[in-house]
Amino acid sequence: MHAEADATPSAVVPAGAEARLQAILDTVLDPEIPVLSVTDLGIVRYARQTASGQVQVGVSPTYSGCPATQIIKSSIVAALHLAGFPDVAVIEVLAPPWTSDWITASGRRKLRDYGIAPPAESVGSPRRLLQPALAVACPRCASTATEILSEFGSTPCKALYRCTNCLEPFDYFKCI
Amino acid sequence: MSELAGTTSAVGSDAPTEARFRYVLRLADTSLILAQRLGEWIGKAPALEEELGLANTALDLLGQARLFLSYATELEGRGRSEDELAFLRDQSAYLNFALVEQPNGDFAQSIVRQFLVDAYLLELYEALQHSADARLAEIAAKAVKEARYHARYSAGWLIRLGDGTEESHMRSQRALDTLWPFVRELFDADELDTQMAEAKVAPSLDAIERLWSVRVDEVLRQAMLKRPTTTPFKWYGKRGEHSEHLGYLLADFQYMQRAYPGASW
Numbered sequence: 001m002h003a004e005a006d007a008t009p010s011a012v013v014p015a016g017a018e019a020r021l022q023a024i025l026d027t028v029l030d031p032e033i034p035v036l037s038v039t040d041l042g043i044v045r046y047a048r049q050t051a052s053g054q055v056q057v058g059v060s061p062t063y064s065g066c067p068a069t070q071i072i073k074s075s076i077v078a079a080l081h082l083a084g085f086p087d088v089a090v091i092e093v094l095a096p097p098w099t100s101d102w103i104t105a106s107g108r109r110k111l112r113d114y115g116i117a118p119p120a121e122s123v124g125s126p127r128r129l130l131q132p133a134l135a136v137a138c139p140r141c142a143s144t145a146t147e148i149l150s151e152f153g154s155t156p157c158k159a160l161y162r163c164t165n166c167l168e169p170f171d172y173f174k175c176i
Numbered sequence: 177m178s179e180l181a182g183t184t185s186a187v188g189s190d191a192p193t194e195a196r197f198r199y200v201l202r203l204a205d206t207s208l209i210l211a212q213r214l215g216e217w218i219g220k221a222p223a224l225e226e227e228l229g230l231a232n233t234a235l236d237l238l239g240q241a242r243l244f245l246s247y248a249t250e251l252e253g254r255g256r257s258e259d260e261l262a263f264l265r266d267q268s269a270y271l272n273f274a275l276v277e278q279p280n281g282d283f284a285q286s287i288v289r290q291f292l293v294d295a296y297l298l299e300l301y302e303a304l305q306h307s308a309d310a311r312l313a314e315i316a317a318k319a320v321k322e323a324r325y326h327a328r329y330s331a332g333w334l335i336r337l338g339d340g341t342e343e344s345h346m347r348s349q350r351a352l353d354t355l356w357p358f359v360r361e362l363f364d365a366d367e368l369d370t371q372m373a374e375a376k377v378a379p380s381l382d383a384i385e386r387l388w389s390v391r392v393d394e395v396l397r398q399a400m401l402k403r404p405t406t407t408p409f410k411w412y413g414k415r416g417e418h419s420e421h422l423g424y425l426l427a428d429f430q431y432m433q434r435a436y437p438g439a440s441w
Contacts, residue, residue: 061239061318063235063236063239063322064236064238064239064240064242064243064318064319064322065235065236065237065238065239065240065242066235066239067235094243094314094315094317094318095313095314095317095318096317097314097317097318097321099321149225150225150228150229151229151325151328151329151332152225152228152229152231152232152233152325152329153228154228156232156235156236160225174325176321176322176325
């Protein structure tokens with residue numbers, strides 16, 4: 001189990017602590033998409049230090065069964081230990097559920113540069129099922145003449161596409 | 177399994193904790209057993225893309241099962257862990273629908289089973305987002321987003337198979353006829369379902385059935401498949417009365433913990 005979260009209010013925290021925590025979290029990378037930090041991905045809900053010195057990081061899982069969640073948690077703890085915070089609690093925050101809309105603008109750019117097309121649109125209603133496919137732009141040549149190869153790809157968050165202009169296959173980060 | 181801890185506990189629900197524990201176990205077990213069945217396809221799916229599709233769906237279901245199981249351990253409050261609930265319960269203590277324990281059969285049978293369940297879970301999670309049980313509402317809000325992908329995948333395949341070749345049509349109709357008797361259980365409310373609906377923890381199963389029927393009929397129409405005439409159910413998996421298949425599945429699934437109690441990575 002995780003270190004017991006300390007319930008002391010964080011009002012007496014030294015000024016600048018949150019910015020420092022943020023800067024450390026900016027260096028923690030997703031193990032499966034190692035160009036994205038956990039902050040680019042938008043999964044860090046909060047990072048704060050309590051009056052007793054405990055650092056609490058709220059993290060939302062991307063997909064319920066994503067095996068990277070465990071690695072991400074250990075990476076966050078390790079990075080904070082290294083930066084001189086011995087008492088760290090990572091707390092899973094389920095609600096509101098993470099959405100690919102929370103990937104930052106810089107995160108979207110990094111995905112594209114890495115060869116993964118970022119989510120094409122904002123999330124619609126999950127109940128709509130067989131809607132027409134979205135226009136996904138090829139991360140290499142920017143053409144929207146692309147087609148889906150597989151709804152599921154190498155990780156839970158990705159689908160497989162192919163560009164019919166430059167003929168390259170590519171990963172697409174799904175909207176969820 | 178998990179070292180992450182949930183941040184909320186159940187509030188705002190009048191239903192007795194023991195009843196909620198059993199209801200949450202039904203949800204957990206249905207996802208867990210279906211995940212295990214889908215996992216059996218790994219290494220032998222008809223194409224790499226389908227292997228990824230089935231495995232990714234299994235992974236989501238396993239993740240959802242863990243969220244439910246971990247909540248169940250808290251409701252039970254007897255110190256049993258998520259792993260103990262998964263690996264050390266016998267067949268009659270498992271509360272999944274009998275539909276999800278049915279063998280994979282051919283690809284058509286796995287897709288038909290998947291679509292019937294996906295369409296159900298999509299409507300159920302949509303409704304559970306408004307549960308009086310705050311924790312269930314949170315898990316459902318997470319799961320419904322994944323359920324949409326699953327249903328899109330299985331509906332897409334069912335249409336391709338049903339409206340495909342003579343052989344694929346024949347096999348998908350046969351699978352539908354085989355599995356249809358197990359569907360009744362999803363909608364036949366027993367005492368626990370009724371109790372949960374009255375406490376506003378769960379939706380009324382009549383409402384879910386209406387929504388499910390509209391969705392299923394539309395996909396079957398596009399797939400050129402005939403909806404079988406209703407046959408009485410024979411199983412009550414959600415009360416621990418299972419078909420002959422679950423025992424074999426559990427023997428495989430639980431082998432390691434039974435043979436080497438407490439073994440861990």
